[in-house]
Amino acid sequence: MQYDVIVVGGGSGGCAAAIRCTDLGMKVALIEKRRKGGIGGTCINRGCIPTKVLMKSMNVLDEIRDSSKFGIEVEGYKVDFKKIMAKKDKIMKQMAFGLGAFVLKPRGIEIIYGDALLKDRNTVAVKDGDADTEYTGKYIVVATGSEPLEIPVFKIDRKNVITSDEALTLQEVPETMLIIGAGPIGIELGMFYSSMGCETTIVEMMDCAAPLLKDAELSAIVEKALKKKGIKVLVGTGVEGIRVIEDGKVESSLSNGEKTVTEKVLVSIGRKKNTDSIGMEAVGIEMERGLICVDETLKTNIDNIYAVGDIVSGPQLSHKAQFDGAVVAENINGNRMAVDYRSIPWAIFSEPEVAKVGLSKAEAQAEGINVLEGTLKMAANEKASCMQSTEGMIKIAVDADTRKIIGSSIVAHDASTLIGEMALAVKNGITIEEFNLTVHAHPTLNEALFEAGKSVTGKGYHK
Numbered sequence: 001m002q003y004d005v006i007v008v009g010g011g012s013g014g015c016a017a018a019i020r021c022t023d024l025g026m027k028v029a030l031i032e033k034r035r036k037g038g039i040g041g042t043c044i045n046r047g048c049i050p051t052k053v054l055m056k057s058m059n060v061l062d063e064i065r066d067s068s069k070f071g072i073e074v075e076g077y078k079v080d081f082k083k084i085m086a087k088k089d090k091i092m093k094q095m096a097f098g099l100g101a102f103v104l105k106p107r108g109i110e111i112i113y114g115d116a117l118l119k120d121r122n123t124v125a126v127k128d129g130d131a132d133t134e135y136t137g138k139y140i141v142v143a144t145g146s147e148p149l150e151i152p153v154f155k156i157d158r159k160n161v162i163t164s165d166e167a168l169t170l171q172e173v174p175e176t177m178l179i180i181g182a183g184p185i186g187i188e189l190g191m192f193y194s195s196m197g198c199e200t201t202i203v204e205m206m207d208c209a210a211p212l213l214k215d216a217e218l219s220a221i222v223e224k225a226l227k228k229k230g231i232k233v234l235v236g237t238g239v240e241g242i243r244v245i246e247d248g249k250v251e252s253s254l255s256n257g258e259k260t261v262t263e264k265v266l267v268s269i270g271r272k273k274n275t276d277s278i279g280m281e282a283v284g285i286e287m288e289r290g291l292i293c294v295d296e297t298l299k300t301n302i303d304n305i306y307a308v309g310d311i312v313s314g315p316q317l318s319h320k321a322q323f324d325g326a327v328v329a330e331n332i333n334g335n336r337m338a339v340d341y342r343s344i345p346w347a348i349f350s351e352p353e354v355a356k357v358g359l360s361k362a363e364a365q366a367e368g369i370n371v372l373e374g375t376l377k378m379a380a381n382e383k384a385s386c387m388q389s390t391e392g393m394i395k396i397a398v399d400a401d402t403r404k405i406i407g408s409s410i411v412a413h414d415a416s417t418l419i420g421e422m423a424l425a426v427k428n429g430i431t432i433e434e435f436n437l438t439v440h441a442h443p444t445l446n447e448a449l450f451e452a453g454k455s456v457t458g459k460g461y462h463k
């Protein structure tokens with residue numbers, strides 16, 4: 001079968017590429033190896049969506065537990081963990097179904113199930129059970145994504161020593177869990193399971209929680225929030241070995257000499273790129289440390305083969321993968337478009353949430369930028385006070401020479417929404433003076449951004 005474009009992988013990046021290529025008039029086949037939990041990829045089936053459904057249950061529970069401070073007494077509430085997990089499954093299924101039935105199929109995108117292997121620069125072999133079929137395309141887009149990283153020292157048995165995949169499908173709350181890694185996945189799942197009653201410890205090798213922030217002060221706020229939830233946080237500590245003593249008993253040896261025994265160990269230390277069994281070498285595609293090498297148009301060293309999402313450089317995020325997919329479609333269509341990851345925001349959906357776009361002050365200084373910083377503690381924001389969600393802080397980094405906003409880092413209630421405004425500012429090179437002339441509705445959390453901005457020029461209400 002001959003196509004204009006063959007997309008390998010039905011996740012965020014692959015679907016975005018297939019959708020845009022079809023809208024531009026191309027005949028597209030989308031190959032996905034998983035019949036169940038494939039379309040929508042990691043994001044819908046094992047990542048963004050299931051975690052966010054669980055975080056919502058956590059937020060509801062937190063509100064009930066905290067309700068008396070709003071004058072509401074709730075008695076006799078009960079947590080039904082199986083129902084929480086069933087709700088998550090239902091939402092995931094609805095989304096995956098909706099993506100297939102209402103977005104992909106009406107466009108005429110042909111979905112082919114099976115394991116794809118590149119044979120040459122135009123041919124993809126798809127193995128589905130015993131059947132082997134070859135498809136040819138003028139262009140190929142590789143979007144095979146990533147899986148939880150497994151390293152020999154942490155032998156994952158998926159029962160006692162688990163990854164995020166298993167943590168999202170447990171049917172009982174473990175009594176105790178040790179989580180390796182205080183990144184987005186460790187923090188979200190740690191907060192969720194702790195709220196559900198699991199005695200949780202998070203161990204992080206770097207010297208702070210959420211090290212991606214590259215801001216010690218904000219990381220300290222995250223660490224405090226984790227501890228407030230009852231989580232034991234050990235930063236600057238490595239896990240040197242894990243041993244399953246028996247089912248439900250895992251011993252972890254820590255670099256501080258401690259040994260802990262927990263029912264589960266969740267390994268959340270990063271993601272492995274799915275690039276080793278898709279035929280990259282046979283076709284001669286250049287790779288570097290597991291990543292597919294691409295230029296700024298996301299083209300590989302082979303003219304008609306592009307790659308998107310978690311398997312190329314840049315942050316491993318669903319919206320980044322979708323952006324990549326759209327960029328590739330435009331480039332295949334002859335409209336030259338380059339990726340620019342400097343204004344891609346990210347968020348951790350904890351409480352308070354964590355979000356960032358662009359550079360922190362420390363990162364800007366390391367790049368030799370003469371940087372100014374505006375800050376505001378959320379306690380100074382009226383809406384945050386009304387909501388009794390005053391934990392956190394906003395920071396805005398400004399290039400002192402150009403006056404442009406070059407980054408923002410936020411720990412606050414709904415930081416994932418607040419960061420959108422800052423992404424717009426960073427992407428469009430808005431100057432701090434222009435930003436400070438943008439009047440914000442009152443009372444809103446966004447006013448905290450406005451106040452942090454005004455503090456850069458010494459014109460804020462709060463010092």
Ligand SMILES: Cc1cc2nc3c(=O)[nH]c(=O)nc-3n(C[C@H](O)[C@H](O)[C@H](O)COP(=O)(O)OP(=O)(O)OC[C@H]3O[C@@H](n4cnc5c(N)ncnc54)[C@H](O)[C@@H]3O)c2cc1C
Pocket residue numbers: 008009010011012013014031032033034037038039040041042043044046047048049051114115116117143144145146164185274277278308309310311316317318319320321
């Ligand atoms: C627990 C967790 C929470 C997350 N939360 C967020 C979040 O809140 N926000 C956010 O932006 N990102 C989040 N992410 C990251 C996000 O899910 C990924 O960055 C995103 O899904 C990457 O998209 P992708 O298209 O590159 O790959 P994927 O979504 O991984 O899709 C790749 C697809 O390719 C298929 N495939 C692989 N090999 C083959 C083959 N040989 N043949 C055919 N098909 C193949 C796979 O089955 C898969 O369906 C989270 C990830 C995890 C694990």
